[in-house]
Amino acid sequence: MSETKNLINEPNYYCSLFIDSDVSREDLTLNLAKFFGVSPDRHYLSNEKGEVGVMKNKDYDSVLRKDGEDGFLYYRYLIEVEPNEELGEENAVAFVSKILEYLWSQGYPANAACDYEDSLPNKGKLIPENHSWNEYYIWK
């Protein structure tokens, strides 16, 4: 093994979506499955544009999740979004944007962490301001 080998030369479209919700993992997965129009393979969903995995966030903390701008790191779920590399950046951003907007539309506070988060709706931050439950989640 080469200890100095650069491992990540390919485009990095991977995006983490942190979800602040106490619904069950199954319900969250099934809800996303409606958006994808496919049946879930356990907690994974995929279509021609990419794949998502609905994962439990191992760092989940019911107190820290409300802790200002770092709170998202402690949300209950982490959705791993892996757009297909063939999409190119523009389409990858569109793919993630649609997932994010769908989650928001379903009432799930979601926060994106990825290389292109500034290109996402509301810069990938939690929720758009026009959502009615905004006040509860305003960052301190």
Next chain:
Amino acid sequence: MRRDLEGKLDGEGIKRGEFTEAGVTIVAPLIVGKVAAPKVAPLELGIEKMSRTIPQGMTETQFAEFSQMVRNSKASQYGTDIRIHGSRAAGAATKNSDIDIAIRVPKERFEQILKESFKNINPGSSKERTMKYAIKNGIIQRGEVKLSNLGKQLENKFGFSDVDISIILKGGEFDKGPWIPLK
């Protein structure tokens, strides 16, 4: 796989038990003397934790296959010191427990992987916050190093509910055993 266990406990009694993949099961006490030894499972589980060589819930053959799959994957490009930790290494897992894979790397390697995984960072972004968390705690999650697909493959093949894969900084916050090195 199981084998019998006999031994003296507290100088008062003898217990017969079994080591199984799931842990130690006391089958029946064989009382010698006036009083049977009190609860002995914690002591025996302690020995079990230290001597475990395959993750709880796996057979030796499965673990060999599991190890082979991980070593033949992109995971081994990050480092060769790959171990199982968490509840399945400790012998404290339940049926639905995750299996945790740690790729332990020294500081220089950790920093290199970090640099490659977080190379397009905007100040104040959520991605930057995840990077700072990784630095602070010495852990990089599987998605950041493109190992999610390996996790999924392992879940499907071996039936685990989740396979957690992390790059762990040696000496860092998460560099804690008990460990079971891959075969």
